[in-house]
Amino acid sequence: MPAKVQELILRLTTIYDIAKKTGYSPTTVSKVFNNYPDVREKTRVKILETAKEMGYLPNANARSLTTKRSWTIGILFVEATGAGIRHPYFGAVIESFKKIAVSKGYDLMFISKDVGGLRSSYVEHCKIRGVDGVVVILSSNDDPDFQELLDSGIPCVILDSSPEKAHSVCSDNIEGSLQALRYLHSLGHRSIAHISGGLNTFAGDQRQQGYEQALRELGLTFRKEYITSSDFFSMESGYDAMNGLLALPDPPTAVFAAGDLLALGAIRAVQDRGLNVPGDVSIVGFDDIEMSRYITPALTTIRQHTEQLGSVAAEILTSSIEEQDTAVKSVMLPVELIIRDSCRPVT
Amino acid sequence: MPAKVQELILRLTTIYDIAKKTGYSPTTVSKVFNNYPDVREKTRVKILETAKEMGYLPNANARSLTTKRSWTIGILFVEATGAGIRHPYFGAVIESFKKIAVSKGYDLMFISKDVGGLRSSYVEHCKIRGVDGVVVILSSNDDPDFQELLDSGIPCVILDSSPEKAHSVCSDNIEGSLQALRYLHSLGHRSIAHISGGLNTFAGDQRQQGYEQALRELGLTFRKEYITSSDFFSMESGYDAMNGLLALPDPPTAVFAAGDLLALGAIRAVQDRGLNVPGDVSIVGFDDIEMSRYITPALTTIRQHTEQLGSVAAEILTSSIEEQDTAVKSVMLPVELIIRDSCRPVT
């Protein structure tokens, strides 16, 4: 052990110290902190008082060791996309998740494929750390390590996915796509393209399905070249995708993007060509990130209730950890079309 | 203990199991995993092999209990602003911080003022969890709990601040303001306002100082009404602040916003009044968040090297945890003016 660490060890007071000072046994001290009924009121207050005097703080590691409960929830999101925590959608969801989880006594820890500086699987990481549960955000379904996690028996709640094995919370993506397309259709648009988020994510897949379903519903013809698949939900890929669409001999008059960031990139691409949104192309996004209200043109989009997604996920996960109810819960939250300035009737 | 938890306890294999199976003692097994030199190669491989066979994974809690090293780093950011993790700047910094920290064997855990569902101080939370160090992002200097943390002896690295007591990493905020103002000045602007991030944050304070310093340097008169103090670095407060400036009898021709989000909000406010950026007002931001390239007009801004901020912070903190060198390190990273489309010479 390095000298620095050694030196820094501020020996904290333990229940043994309290026991010695009060004259009671460590057992009794422990019972006080765990609200056991078999300790007399007088001794309870005495122990509590000296605990406060001595600045006692429980040692979470010691407690976890015996109780097998770490009061820690792992956060897992796909690192591959590079978007990670930087995507405003995730940030918002994590924040609301955190708020609920913390209020219930849990702390959040990032779970990655490295542990102790070595490569590992998610499950290994979780078991080593002894997390009580895991919240998974934007998983790519095809990751075997992720599947292994679902099978591991560790309580999981997945956002934007819906495996049979684990709890899940997601928005009604298909309905969102329908609403977007119906709206564009109502404005007279008939050539509507889709910037997909990619089929390797649940959300991307669902929204694309919804897009295709809407085409059928509205009697529009499906055109393969009108679906551009961006792998990530990033502005950059939205930008590239839109450029592809604009280069088409017969470009669409409207575009439904599977994410707001994609939409922002797309808008930029339109503008870079000297064209105008919504003048030349109407664009609808998905997510309603905070930013969308403030850009020009303000983005018409499908709002997800991110705060609720996070809090519902937290409720589900914590109760899954604490209750014996084994039924897998699968919640789908409604979405909402937010009309702003990025769409216009065809002329 | 709830039945569910009890039931789920997948008794993991321990070093004792390995000891029993191989015939060696737990001591020797432990030595193998800790690379002690006094174990013969033959027994090392045998232990390692059966460990793999049995699916052994170390128990981090048990290890932490004896070694007093949790290999956990606490992340702390001010929750008060509501911005929290949602701000793209933080997200980016945390991500690069995480990358380095994880590669060195640390995991990241959020530190809040709640622990175990009860109100607590940051220090208490840290001690209970036994984190090895803490990274603080955008602290508001006036929080006493935060000061207590700095005094606690727990290794800390602070971003966007520069206390004497702890390591710190920040951008050269003052230089950034100077560059922004000089640039606007070079375009002929003489009435330049400042949307401040607020004086209760280090970055906000520094940037405002830089603004005032630049005014003097450039021989411009300081006008109190040209500084609008927004409390948070949010689009909304940027929007409000800009509205205030535009309502002035003598509105500025250029605005230097202390953050990109503030700038985005400001741009929106200008546009909502039927005015144009940069036609009627030139705007410079600060941060260069990814978004800034994609909005219209693309934002001219002062780039912070977020990735480097995060990685340098991680390097400093981990070495502060591991080395005996007690000198407090204070790193200031250069900034860079990124010229895009949100400014124009005065006509």
Next chain:
DNA sequence: CACCATTTCGAAACCGGTTTCGAAATTAAT
């Protein structure tokens, strides 16, 4: 082959809690 130096290993104590179960102390009942 005896002797000494190295290697290699393990017993035991410890880290800071929790929990079972029985004993002691107190109260209630007769």
Next chain:
DNA sequence: ATTAATTTCGAAACCGGTTTCGAAATGGTG
């Protein structure tokens, strides 16, 4: 005042590792 019922408490084992220090095994040497 006994006895029975209840409270209140603590000894001890355990959770899964780490580390010290001494003993045993091995190797080398004369």
